[in-house]
Each structure stands twice: as structure tokens, then as C-alpha cells.
Amino acid sequence: MALAALVDDAEKYLGAWPSTPHLCHRSPDAFHSLLTREEVDDLIDHDCLALRNVVLLKENRPVETHRYADGDAPRRGALRRHLDEGGTLSLRRLERLKPSLAVLHRELVEETGYAVHVNAYCTPAGAQGLKYHYDPYLTLIVQLSGSKAWPIHRPFVANPVRGHLSFHQVGFTAQQRHYLEHAAPEETYTLRPGDVLWLPRGYVHSPYTVGEEPSLHLTIAFKERTWHWVAGQLTEAVLERALHDPAMRGAVAPREITTDPVRAVKEMRAYLVGALLTLDQDAMAGLIREAALRPE
Incomplete structure (x- = not known):
């Protein structure tokens, strides 16, 4: 079972989807077959990534594509420069690039009946891609290399979905922003290689790298079927x-x-x-x- 490789009590999860965050632990090399930092470096440095496979993040927002791409491909060296300058690189739809992730993707869809997508995020040491936000779907955060801290706040919105009350639609009110800037997070999870964070939709998070190594993690998003x-x-x-x-x-x-x-x-x-x-x-x-x- 693919889900069992990621979380404890997978059978129980499939019967009653957990609605609160928690952390599962695997061995540091448990997910090497899925994706490694060396493989990501090769994709970047050999210009193997099309524009549809990458989003560049800097200062809490996506970078406009005309700044780093011509046509349907990033300019030579642009992705590496972005990382060297402290930006985050989001690799998209990896289930269509890597066979091991394609297998994982297919099995997760079959087990859950949910739509699934697999992205990776590479963030340099001492950097942060996106600040406080929430997602309209459940995510499994699979730490592959380096370490990343995930401060978590309880949802402001119950059961957001992409078409209704998603973060991109409503954002935060001034009062909510003030709260996030001054209140301590409900919990902060620090992920190291082999750790998997179960993060239900709506939970507000603001991840950042910890330590002197770049962080690489997978985000496996489950677009849950609703009533x-x-x-x-x-x-x-x-x-x-x-x-x-x-x-x-x-x-x-x-x-x-x-x-x-x-x-x-x-x-x-x-x-x-x-x-x-x-x-x-x-x-x-x-x-x-x-x-x-x-x-x-």
C-alpha cells in the first residue's frame, strides 16, 4: 500500500481521514527512490525542465515568468541563479517526470479515489519560499534532504476548496494578519529526512529552512472528494x-x-x-x- 509507506495506520486513515496535523517518522533514506537532491541538481544544471514544470518563488510570491524564461523553457542557468540568490524553486507535476513518482501517484489515486499531484520544493539554507498561507487540499509533506520548520496555526476557514474560500480568493483579513504576526503558532514541526507531515486543508503554515543545508521536500496534494x-x-x-x-x-x-x-x-x-x-x-x-x- 502506497499510503502505508508514508504514514502510520494507513488503513485507519482510509476509513476516517484525520483532520488535524501530525508527524510520522521513517528512516532518513526511506524516500531516496522517490527523488534526491542530486537528481534535482541534474535536472536544473542540464536544463531538463520545461516552463510547465517550474515555478520560481521569491519574497513570498511567484516570480513573473518573463524574468527567467523565453518561450516554453527557462533561460540557461536561470534556475540555478535563482537558488543562489535565495529563491525557492517549485518543481511541478513530477509524477510525469519520474517513474517512481508516477507509480506512487497512480497507487495513491487508486487507494483513495482522490485526485493527487506531486510537487517538490527546493529552498536554500536560511531562506523561505511562501510565508503564511493555507491550501484548499490536504498535503503530505515528505522531507527528502535538509531540514525545514513548519509553524502551524489553526484554520480561519472551515473546509476551504479551490472554488470557494481558498486562500487565493479571500486571503487574510487585517485582524487575521495581526494575529499571525503576533501570536505564537499552535505547533511547530521541524522535519528532517524521512519525516512526513500530515497537513489538512485550511491549516495556516509558514515553512522555512533550518540549518546550513538546502531543504528539499515533496508536497503530495490530495484533492479530496467532497459531498x-x-x-x-x-x-x-x-x-x-x-x-x-x-x-x-x-x-x-x-x-x-x-x-x-x-x-x-x-x-x-x-x-x-x-x-x-x-x-x-x-x-x-x-x-x-x-x-x-x-x-x-
Whole structure:
């Protein structure tokens, strides 16, 4: 089981997803087969990375691509210079670059039914990529080399998702920023090679390197399926069935739309409720499973 290689009590996790942060420990070389700093250095220094695979971070924000890239590739030497100047390098969609990560990615998708992506972050000693923020998905932070501290604060937002109440949409209020600047974190986890931090969505974090070595870690993001997602799958099935009903393809009278929309709403509510009640539950369960395992 892929999840079991990363966390303790994986079977228990799959039955009840933990909703608070905690740290798991493995041997320092447990994840060498996934990615090493030497491999990252080779990718950087031999110009193997396309623009779609990298994001440069400096002073708590992404660097504009025109500053380091032409066309679809970074300029020669630009990534190394960025690191030498204290910037952080984010390597994206590594499951499409490294076979061992492709296997891990596929197995995690199959075990959880969640969409998954795998990124790596390389941050020089004494540096910080992004300051306080939160993510709209659960992340597993897998420390590969060096050390990184993760100050954690409790969520300001319950169950954020990418399309609603994500950090990029709402940010922090002035009061929240004041709190983060002056209140001690609820917990600070210091990760060393072989450590894995379970970080549920919404928890505010501000990681930075510790010690004299650069830090390299994987961020394995699980885009959790929510009840809203399940409702969407059911709704799509009902609408697909309605498309094959000649009566549902009939036109609504213009006057009815403008003068008596309540009647139209009542009729369609009755139709939708009836359609949901008569759906084949086993068939829908199969469709939902297929949708969960479909590549994204």
C-alpha cells in the first residue's frame, strides 16, 4: 500500500481521514527512490525542465515568468541563479517526470479515489519560499534532504476548496494578519529526512529552512472528494438522462419564463426529486467510482 509507506495506520486513515496535523517518522533514506537532491541538481544544471514544470518563488510570491524564461523553457542557468540568490524553486507535476513518482501517484489515486499531484520544493539554507498561507487540499509533506520548520496555526476557514474560500480568493483579513504576526503558532514541526507531515486543508503554515543545508521536500496534494462533488456527479447523471427525454427537450413558453417562473421552478423541482429517487444506486455508485479514478 502506497499510503502505508508514508504514514502510520494507513488503513485507519482510509476509513476516517484525520483532520488535524501530525508527524510520522521513517528512516532518513526511506524516500531516496522517490527523488534526491542530486537528481534535482541534474535536472536544473542540464536544463531538463520545461516552463510547465517550474515555478520560481521569491519574497513570498511567484516570480513573473518573463524574468527567467523565453518561450516554453527557462533561460540557461536561470534556475540555478535563482537558488543562489535565495529563491525557492517549485518543481511541478513530477509524477510525469519520474517513474517512481508516477507509480506512487497512480497507487495513491487508486487507494483513495482522490485526485493527487506531486510537487517538490527546493529552498536554500536560511531562506523561505511562501510565508503564511493555507491550501484548499490536504498535503503530505515528505522531507527528502535538509531540514525545514513548519509553524502551524489553526484554520480561519472551515473546509476551504479551490472554488470557494481558498486562500487565493479571500486571503487574510487585517485582524487575521495581526494575529499571525503576533501570536505564537499552535505547533511547530521541524522535519528532517524521512519525516512526513500530515497537513489538512485550511491549516495556516509558514515553512522555512533550518540549518546550513538546502531543504528539499515533496508536497503530495490530495484533492479530496467532497459531498459537494458527489452531489455534482448525481446532478450530472440526472441532467444526462433528462437530455434523452423528448419532453425535457421541449421549449418553455416565453411568457411562462417571464411572468410565472415559480411554476417552472416547481415543475422542475418535482422532476429532479423524482429522477434522483429513481436513479439506480448500484449503477450510480459505479459511475462515481469511475469518475473518482479518472485522470485529471
